[in-house]
Amino acid sequence: MIIIDKISERKNEFIELPDEKLSKKTSLENCLLNLFHWKEKKKEIHEKKIKVALKINSDEELIFGENDLRYIKMIQINFLNFKDGRPFTLAKKLRKKFLYKGEIRASGNILPDQFVFLLRCGFDTVEIKEMEKDTWLELLEFDDGLYYQP
Amino acid sequence: MYKYSEIDKKIVANRVKQFKNQVDRRLSGKLTEDEFKPLRLMNGLYLQLHAYMLRVAIPYGELSSKQLRQLAFIADKYDRGYGHFTTRQNIQFNWPKLPDVPEILEELSKVEMHAIQTSGNCIRNISADHLAGLTIEEIEDPRPWCEIIRKWSTFHPEFSFLPRKFKIAVTGCSEDRAAILVHDIGLRLIKDKGDIGFEVFVGGGQGRSPYIAKKIKNFLPKKDLLNYLEAILTTYNQLGRRDNIYKARIKILLNELGIEKFKEFVEENFKRFSNKKLILDKSTIKNIFKFFKLPSLKPGLEKVPEIKNSLFLEWKNQNVLPHKHPNYSIILVSLKSNEKPPGDASSIQMRKLADIADKYSFGEIRVTHEQNLVLPHVENSRVYEIWNELLNINLATPNIGLITDTICCPGMDYCALATARSIPISQKITDHFKNYSHQKEIGDLKIKISGCINACGHHHVGNIGILGLDRKGKEFYQITLGGSAKENASIGQIVGPSFSEKDLMGAIEKIIKVYKKNKIYEKEDFLSVFKRIGIKKFKEKLYDNN
Numbered sequence: 227m228i229i230i231d232k233i234s235e236r237k238n239e240f241i242e243l244p245d246e247k248l249s250k251k252t253s254l255e256n257c258l259l260n261l262f263h264w265k266e267k268k269k270e271i272h273e274k275k276i277k278v279a280l281k282i283n284s285d286e287e288l289i290f291g292e293n294d295l296r297y298i299k300m301i302q303i304n305f306l307n308f309k310d311g312r313p314f315t316l317a318k319k320l321r322k323k324f325l326y327k328g329e330i331r332a333s334g335n336i337l338p339d340q341f342v343f344l345l346r347c348g349f350d351t352v353e354i355k356e357m358e359k360d361t362w363l364e365l366l367e368f369d370d371g372l373y374y375q376p
Numbered sequence: 377m378y379k380y381s382e383i384d385k386k387i388v389a390n391r392v393k394q395f396k397n398q399v400d401r402r403l404s405g406k407l408t409e410d411e412f413k414p415l416r417l418m419n420g421l422y423l424q425l426h427a428y429m430l431r432v433a434i435p436y437g438e439l440s441s442k443q444l445r446q447l448a449f450i451a452d453k454y455d456r457g458y459g460h461f462t463t464r465q466n467i468q469f470n471w472p473k474l475p476d477v478p479e480i481l482e483e484l485s486k487v488e489m490h491a492i493q494t495s496g497n498c499i500r501n502i503s504a505d506h507l508a509g510l511t512i513e514e515i516e517d518p519r520p521w522c523e524i525i526r527k528w529s530t531f532h533p534e535f536s537f538l539p540r541k542f543k544i545a546v547t548g549c550s551e552d553r554a555a556i557l558v559h560d561i562g563l564r565l566i567k568d569k570g571d572i573g574f575e576v577f578v579g580g581g582q583g584r585s586p587y588i589a590k591k592i593k594n595f596l597p598k599k600d601l602l603n604y605l606e607a608i609l610t611t612y613n614q615l616g617r618r619d620n621i622y623k624a625r626i627k628i629l630l631n632e633l634g635i636e637k638f639k640e641f642v643e644e645n646f647k648r649f650s651n652k653k654l655i656l657d658k659s660t661i662k663n664i665f666k667f668f669k670l671p672s673l674k675p676g677l678e679k680v681p682e683i684k685n686s687l688f689l690e691w692k693n694q695n696v697l698p699h700k701h702p703n704y705s706i707i708l709v710s711l712k713s714n715e716k717p718p719g720d721a722s723s724i725q726m727r728k729l730a731d732i733a734d735k736y737s738f739g740e741i742r743v744t745h746e747q748n749l750v751l752p753h754v755e756n757s758r759v760y761e762i763w764n765e766l767l768n769i770n771l772a773t774p775n776i777g778l779i780t781d782t783i784c785c786p787g788m789d790y791c792a793l794a795t796a797r798s799i800p801i802s803q804k805i806t807d808h809f810k811n812y813s814h815q816k817e818i819g820d821l822k823i824k825i826s827g828c829i830n831a832c833g834h835h836h837v838g839n840i841g842i843l844g845l846d847r848k849g850k851e852f853y854q855i856t857l858g859g860s861a862k863e864n865a866s867i868g869q870i871v872g873p874s875f876s877e878k879d880l881m882g883a884i885e886k887i888i889k890v891y892k893k894n895k896i897y898e899k900e901d902f903l904s905v906f907k908r909i910g911i912k913k914f915k916e917k918l919y920d921n922n
């Protein structure tokens with residue numbers, strides 16, 4: 227898997243851990259936490275003022291408030307199904323309601339045809355299979371920047 | 377009529393290219409059918425019983441003669457020589473082949489047409505009163521508003537993967553010809569202390585659980601229209617159910633939350649998310665309105681001359697309406713002859729009608745949600761002439777609003793979801809009641825027929841609704857009475873056990889008998905009688921075994 231944005235690609239910088247695998251020694255900064263981890267470690271994160279990456283699924287509620295967002299450097303919204311359009315609203319909400327400035331990443335079951343929509347709703351990056359990269363970038367070329375919405 | 381800007385042209389051309397890429401990826405196996413499906417649906421392409429079906433958008437039902445000719449060309453070249461006008465003012469082709477579709481879209485784009493968002497779980501083509509801009513009682517023309525909404529909703533990045541389809545209709549009159557109360561959002565232009573704005577209804581719909589829309593806003597200033605729509609859609613996209621396709625429409629969400637709670641969410645989103653750039657300023661609105669001015673109409677006869685020809689007079693009585701310009705008439709062209717399925721037009725008829733529109737009606741044609749066509753501005757002095765021409769192409773059936781002006785879905789003849797046929801039922805009704813004076817005696821009566829519970833034929837809101845069912849492999853028909861899609865919208869009540877195809881016409885006859893017997897004045901229509909006497913008398917007659 228690779229991470230791409232509009233112009234560049236890179237390796238995933240975060241390590242994803244299974245639920246139970248969170249030991250005392252785990253360096254939170256380098257991990258992709260899920261909501262379970264977040265609940266466990268929230269206090270510690272606030273206290274130590276560290277910045278973490280958090281993954282939520284498209285069917286999960288955003289349970290944190292404006293205060294929490296200061297400690298989140300990346301939110302990965304994982305599409306369980308590309309037909310589930312909730313993450314588009316979620317990203318908008320993060321940007322417009324919570325004025326979230328960190329990275330928003332899409333992963334999971336998404337189509338290259340959705341790339342432009344994702345970017346326009348506030349996503350910065352997507353996690354995709356390396357072999358699909360060309361299709362993703364090819365579809366980006368259809369984007370001529372002409373939209374009906376501001 | 378609206379003319380594409382350079383941006384419109386580019387956006388549509390781009391979409392054609394993009395769709396070609398999607399079709400190529402599908403044909404080469406890069407996209408699975410499951411992945412391709414929502415993409416093709418967003419471009420109006422359905423998989424039907426026998427073949428693909430392509431639904432082409434006719435924004436708010438408005439067509440030019442040039443566009444109609446192009447539709448005729450497409451019908452001949454890529455289909456079987458006809459098209460089918462739908463209950464949402466669009467046109468469908470029933471036999472296109474997948475590899476041809478990008479080319480068809482290209483042909484459409486040459487005349488500023490497309491199939492964008494005519495299906496799929498997105499905001500569909502915006503529909504409007506088919507008499508928009510033509511009547512005296514209208515508060516304001518809804519078409520410019522439809523165009524504003526069309527733009528905003530096209531390829532909306534946030535709302536292209538909604539829980540379910542989403543339909544918006546707009547009217548500018550108190551008389552509702554656009555069925556706004558059975559839409560996901562219905563907008564009515566109203567005047568409040570001199571200001572014009574919108575009355576907003578939400579959560580109407582048909583399908584297996586029909587609902588009449590509820591009012592969510594008494595008066596929405598024009599400038600806030602898009603932000604308010606966005607607030608409703610954000611609420612729906614976030615909270616609408618995705619676990620069960622039959623419970624995914626906004627009507628179910630609204631019903632589960634209750635209108636008050638739902639409204640709270642909407643108002644909150646409206647406050648929190650309102651985007652300054654979506655506020656409509658006066659000059660934007662004015663620029664769109666410029667496209668919808670009346671053509672230059674000239675003085676002439678005050679009245680349509682009374683020619684002594686009984687066929688003409690029948691037609692004139694039934695299909696000709698007064699225009700707001702006193703020297704002009706509005707002509708309704710019925711697509712409900714007894715020779716074709718309701719809403720069908722052959723390529724020959726389309727071409728001839730395009731010529732007629734050029735000759736008599738400034739090249740303008742409209743499509744009604746009741747699957748008929750309109751020639752919007754015809755000089756009173758030329759109404760007889762136009763009748764003769766329409767007669768020659770079998771488009772002068774005098775039945776607008778009468779019992780044979782049925783609305784009907786494609787049913788088992790085309791649709792993969794159908795449980796029974798609907799077109800043959802409509803044809804039987806048209807045959808049975810073909811005598812004009814008999815129809816006239818029955819008066820205004822809307823029969824609406826669906827081939828399954830999905831209700832594309834709007835049977836819930838038919839004065840008489842007919843729903844095709846499958847009972848152990850046999851077609852049966854359930855009858856509902858008292859539905860209406862007008863300003864007094866109501867959902868029809870089921871009259872009792874369903875009827876076999878053989879017994880259906882007899883049942884309709886009995887319903888008509890009860891109605892006739894109970895009307896208290898000559899012109900009292902079916903709906904009014906039904907509302908007065910209730911369903912019981914009809915039940916008694918239908919199930920008394922005599």
Ligand code: SF4
Pocket residue numbers: 785786787788791792793794795826827828829830831832833
């Ligand atoms: S009502 Fe049923 S049969 Fe008729 S078009 Fe809709 S899905 Fe098909």
